[in-house]
Amino acid sequence: MTQTLGRVSTLLLAVAILLVGHGLQLSLLPMRAEALGWSTGAIGATGSAYFLGFVIGCVVIPSIVSRVHHIRTFMALATLATVVLLGLGLFDSVWAWLVLRAGTGFAFAGLYMVIESWLNEASPVDRRGSILAVYTMISLLAMVLGQSFLGLTEPADLRLVMGAAFIMGIAVIPIGLTPIAAPQDIPRARFSPRVIGRASRVAVVCAFCGGLVTGSFWSVGPLVGRAHGLDGTDIGLMMAAAIVGGALIQLPVGRLSDHMDRRKVIAGLFVLGAVASLAGWLLVGDSRAALFAVMFCFGATTMPIYALCIATASDNSDLPLIQIASSILIMNSLGSILGPVLVAQVMAAMGGGGFFVFAIAGMGLGGLWALYRIAVIERPRHHDQPFTAVPRTSFVATELVDEGPVAAEEGDGAQRA
Incomplete structure (x- = not known):
């Protein structure tokens, strides 16, 4: 297990850094929008735009990865997430935020898919469940750590936005230096x-x-x-x-x-x-x-x-x-x-x-x-x-789950639980 963790340590480090910045921005942006004087309805719409972009990313990103592979896709999406976040700090238009928040969702859908398929490829079959547990714990701890930055200054202060973008930008470094061979493809949603x-x-x-x-x-x-x-x-x-x-x-x-x-x-x-x-x-x-x-x-x-x-x-x-x-x-x-x-x-x-x-x-x-x-x-x-x-x-x-045989029970009632 220690040897496996050593092999995927650069991927896990990238996840940790990325999600510290992401955890910060998820909580910061609604507060910043409120500081800009927006209505609750406008703030809710920007949240919906994030998840709309996420769904689009789930559908589109696998075809991008199949053309340019994992490292280039990760670099492009991490850059997109960083630039979009900086744009959210620069613009105070609701319409601009709707587009930019959708871009954030799109980027993170792809970033998650790239990291998780890479972890799957780098992990032995008998260690995938353990790696998934470590990945999940690191993800949650990083999100919690991101919340700790909220009190450093007021939401209207651009330094918090820039700080979150700075943190996410650093996540590119361990991916660029990883010695792990990238898998060739990502399953399509x-x-x-x-x-x-x-x-x-x-x-x-x-x-x-x-x-x-x-x-x-x-x-x-x-x-x-x-x-x-x-x-x-x-x-x-x-x-x-x-x-x-x-x-x-x-x-x-x-x-x-x-x-x-x-x-x-x-x-x-x-x-x-x-x-x-x-x-x-x-x-x-x-x-x-x-x-x-x-x-x-x-x-x-x-x-x-x-x-x-x-x-x-x-x-x-x-x-x-x-x-x-x-x-x-x-x-x-x-x-x-x-x-x-x-x-x-x-x-x-x-x-x-x-x-x-x-x-x-x-x-x-x-x-x-x-x-x-x-x-x-x-x-x-x-x-x-x-x-x-x-x-x-x-x-x-779910590719990191050690999947055993799954039975389909007989009868219409069994199929419609």
Whole structure:
């Protein structure tokens, strides 16, 4: 394992550097837009533009990689992400931000795919699960570290934008110096919700509902902190609390789902997420500690849903795992496109508490759907593949999962969980 980590250390270092800057910009940009005097609706639209660009990147980037290969693609996309971020600091037009935020989403979809396919190629088959775990942990820790820079100065100060761009630009260096041979190709995203829906309707609908809520969190979450009187440092802690909550609960929840109907675990997370959101709406007030606790619980209940949806669909399909993951990721991203626009309208009418009201609705909808499907189709689950905490980066991450045989159960009921 140590030898394998040594081989991929330059790739993991690039990921860590890149995601420190990305974590900073995700939280910084909504605060900067608010400082520019924009409406909540405009800020939500820029968040939706990011996820729209992400979906386009998932579809387009593999063909680019097949023509110019990994290193050139990474260099080009890292440069694009850096230049776009600098552009977000230079322009104060909503229309310019919509285009630039879409460019950021496009760039990061490709960056995730390049890194993950490269890790897959460089990792021995019997070590891929461990490398995925290390990659996931490094990604989360880097995102948390990025939040710590929010309090250094005011969001209107260009130095934070420039600092995030500077950090992301450094990520090019270890990739340029890596001795690891790059793979030749990246699998193409295959969006087939009807096919995946035949395997598990719970997975398709709940991935979409999860995207509604998590996309809203990344797009307007910092504004919730502002509405509760938090400064930049505290907003960084609030966002970090949600990320840490999601990181800590992934494996325990996943292991639980290996021993019972995964749909029940998904339904439980949605119900608990709705309860946490209800607590955020009714109980937080001006208490920093209460808001941090609610956000920790919010992250713990919302962030594992994506990986559980992949596992649930995989349990009931004989399709390759990467095809399942690509459809689930795009369904999740479609929810993330719609969520920020909707939550912005609710917050415009209700203030910061509107975020929690929207989260109650989104989590409640997903929970009700899962419970309905459990009531309609009651049967035991056979998990041929144990749960793996797949990060919500790109569908290529599933190539790092040691995929065993996946059984397709007989009968229409078995195909439509």
